[in-house]
Amino acid sequence: MPRALLTLLRQVLWKDRPIYAHYGLTHRCNLRCAMCTIREQTPGEELGLDRILILFKHLRDLGGRFLSVGGGEPLVREDLPEVLEGLAGLGYRVRLLSNGSLLDEARLAGLLRTGVRDFSISLDTLEPELYDRICGTRGMLPTVLANVSRLARAVRFEGGLVVLNCVLSRLNLREVGTLHDYAHSLGARISFLALEGRLADAWHFGPENRSELESTFHRLLSLKRRRGNALFNSSAYLRLLRLRLLGLHAPWPCHAGRFYVSVDPSGGIAPCHGLPLSAGWLSSGTHEFTPWRPVTSRPLCPGCLRPCWTEVSLAFSDPRSLLEAALLWRQHRTARGRA
Numbered sequence: 325m326p327r328a329l330l331t332l333l334r335q336v337l338w339k340d341r342p343i344y345a346h347y348g349l350t351h352r353c354n355l356r357c358a359m360c361t362i363r364e365q366t367p368g369e370e371l372g373l374d375r376i377l378i379l380f381k382h383l384r385d386l387g388g389r390f391l392s393v394g395g396g397e398p399l400v401r402e403d404l405p406e407v408l409e410g411l412a413g414l415g416y417r418v419r420l421l422s423n424g425s426l427l428d429e430a431r432l433a434g435l436l437r438t439g440v441r442d443f444s445i446s447l448d449t450l451e452p453e454l455y456d457r458i459c460g461t462r463g464m465l466p467t468v469l470a471n472v473s474r475l476a477r478a479v480r481f482e483g484g485l486v487v488l489n490c491v492l493s494r495l496n497l498r499e500v501g502t503l504h505d506y507a508h509s510l511g512a513r514i515s516f517l518a519l520e521g522r523l524a525d526a527w528h529f530g531p532e533n534r535s536e537l538e539s540t541f542h543r544l545l546s547l548k549r550r551r552g553n554a555l556f557n558s559s560a561y562l563r564l565l566r567l568r569l570l571g572l573h574a575p576w577p578c579h580a581g582r583f584y585v586s587v588d589p590s591g592g593i594a595p596c597h598g599l600p601l602s603a604g605w606l607s608s609g610t611h612e613f614t615p616w617r618p619v620t621s622r623p624l625c626p627g628c629l630r631p632c633w634t635e636v637s638l639a640f641s642d643p644r645s646l647l648e649a650a651l652l653w654r655q656h657r658t659a660r661g662r663a
């Protein structure tokens with residue numbers, strides 16, 4: 325589809341509608357990942373179920389359809405099943421983002437009863453010692469892998485989708501192929517992403533990693549062209565990720581505040597995780613709510629390459645990314661039909 329037609333379609337169908345939202349249900353987390361800054365942010369008061377539903381009904385009425393619920397770690401909230409059930413009941417297609425460590429058999433059964441079938445699980449390594457170093461844990465990896473394996477079996481049987489989110493750093497670059505094959509063996513997908521946190525400098529790639537990075541991305545892009553691969557990233561995203569990890573400018577057409585928004589635990593709404601709040605509950609003691617208005621001009625942003633934000637934008641602006649997303653969707657539907 326020509327780019328101009330895609331742009332026209334985008335403006336007619338989705339102009340200034342936040343069709344996708346990320347909801348950080350809580351800033352609390354049971355892990356202590358070295359690169360994480362989320363759990364140190366001012367937590368604010370987490371919304372109760374009634375306020376969550378009012379807020380997301382508002383966003384749904386503005387055009388919201390897709391929702392990722394993360395944290396922190398959302399499973400620290402005991403009422404997570406009720407929250408997910410309520411959000412799905414509003415008509416959202418909900419994806420749960422988790423570190424996987426608390427997703428035992430009982431919690432999983434409770435979540436599946438809500439109807440949610442799409443999960444993203446953080447997994448940066450299959451090496452136990454490295455996992456502990458990255459996530460600040462002791463001996464946690466076997467539990468996470470057992471939970472991921474159970475989740476993948478259950479969700480595939482239910483016709484859902486599991487994506488492993490892997491933050492690439494020079495600590496785990498050598499594992500890219502192994503992690504891909506692991507996801508493939510589970511019938512899951514894998515998404516590689518850039519390190520955005522505070523250890524970005526210490527863990528970042530230097531000139532000495534350049535040839536390994538180049539050969540890794542050459543392999544990933546070849547793999548993406550092959551049938552039956554487990555990559556969730558679009559080719560365009562992988563090319564941007566290569567640039568970012570090489571320390572080069574990685575431009576993409578960000579639509580934060582127009583097609584997607586970010587909601588924090590206390591109900592504040594911002595164009596994205598990196599920009600100031602623009603709407604939401606005024607304070608926990610009031611019933612006043614500032615409605616969302618699409619952002620027409622953004623202040624200078626700190627820049628990022630968060631896959632969900634970037635991939636949505638690419639699907640709206642790059643015909644090949646849209647085609648790859650459609651193919652992924654079709655494969656997923658086919659797998660669902662077989663389940």
Ligand code: SF4
Binds near residue numbers: 356357360362363
């Ligand atoms: S699992 Fe996520 S929220 Fe928790 S410490 Fe790690 S990066 Fe932060």
Ligand code: SF4
Binds near residue numbers: 578596625626633
């Ligand atoms: S940080 Fe910048 S590039 Fe990233 S989503 Fe926000 S506005 Fe877009």
